[in-house]
Amino acid sequence: MSLPFRIDPTLVNALRGANFVTALTGAGISAESGIATFRDASEGLWARFDPRELATPSAFARNPKRVWDWYAWRRERVAEAQPNAGHLALAALERRAREFVLVTQNVYGLHQRAGSRNVVELHGNIARVKCSRDGTLVERWEANEDEVPRCPDCGAFLRPDVVWFDEMLAEDALAAADKAARRCDVLLVVGTSAEVYPAAALPDSARASGAVVVEVNPNATALSAAADHVLRGAAGVVLPALLSSLD
Numbered sequence: 602m603s604l605p606f607r608i609d610p611t612l613v614n615a616l617r618g619a620n621f622v623t624a625l626t627g628a629g630i631s632a633e634s635g636i637a638t639f640r641d642a643s644e645g646l647w648a649r650f651d652p653r654e655l656a657t658p659s660a661f662a663r664n665p666k667r668v669w670d671w672y673a674w675r676r677e678r679v680a681e682a683q684p685n686a687g688h689l690a691l692a693a694l695e696r697r698a699r700e701f702v703l704v705t706q707n708v709y710g711l712h713q714r715a716g717s718r719n720v721v722e723l724h725g726n727i728a729r730v731k732c733s734r735d736g737t738l739v740e741r742w743e744a745n746e747d748e749v750p751r752c753p754d755c756g757a758f759l760r761p762d763v764v765w766f767d768e769m770l771a772e773d774a775l776a777a778a779d780k781a782a783r784r785c786d787v788l789l790v791v792g793t794s795a796e797v798y799p800a801a802a803l804p805d806s807a808r809a810s811g812a813v814v815v816e817v818n819p820n821a822t823a824l825s826a827a828a829d830h831v832l833r834g835a836a837g838v839v840l841p842a843l844l845s846s847l848d
């Protein structure tokens with residue numbers, strides 16, 4: 602079978618010789634698990650839902666139930682989904698790398714379910730909830746169809762532990778991602794439109810520090826022109842092929 606993309610021997614050599622590999626993933630890596638991306642024209646979440654009504658602190662203040670229910674719906678979709686060949690290939694790359702960090706903008710936990718260990722979650726995790734007043738993580742809470750659950754300590758509403766628009770990323774996650782981008786020899790950028798900062802700045806940091814930057818995406822993005830290698834295809838096809846090329 603001939604593949605629609607070509608894996609350049611210089612990329613294979615760079616990966617084989619790398620001491621440190623970092624991967625930056627976005628919603629596209631989960632597309633083949635049946636989870637919608639954000640910006641794809643018809644099926645993307647932001648084509649169907651208004652982020653200002655669902656993913657901002659002010660949306661939650663205006664209508665916590667609507668926001669809570671939307672995340673509960675997404676949590677259910679994720680629970681039904683399975684990691685795909687792209688997630689599994691990244692976990693396998695981690696096992697064979699000397700040092701490997703997986704930085705993800707995704708909040709679904711599919712990388713961990715696929716076996717990835719060293720994962721930096723830049724935008725949080727949809728499975729966790731926290732107090733909307735002081736951010737304390739709450740381990741045990743009961744889903745209730747009729748109302749938003751409340752913090753057992755202070756009675757404020759609980760909210761998903763994800764980063765919303767108008768919010769800052771967790772400092773420790775951002776510092777770990779930045780360090781992984783600056784230290785790596787190869788940065789794989791998989792399934793992201795590279796439009797949302799600060800994640801979108803990581804490929805620039807990596808390149809400025811001398812890393813080889815590789816884009817894996819079926820479509821052109823804001824990053825494509827600056828990438829050293831562009832592998833045009835679905836993550837679930839390209840990443841297993843990349844992994845095999847190392848043998």
Ligand code: OAD
Nearest residue numbers: 627628629632638639640706792793794797818820835836
């Ligand atoms: P986007 O929806 O912006 O981009 C998804 C990318 O995945 C696009 O470039 C697609 O071409 C690509 N794609 C689609 N199918 C693919 C496949 N099978 N394999 C590989 N790539 C594929 O999603 P993100 O870049 O992740 O933030 O969006 C970044 C952030 O914007 C998200 O984390 C979210 C959103 O608002 C928050 O919620 C804070």
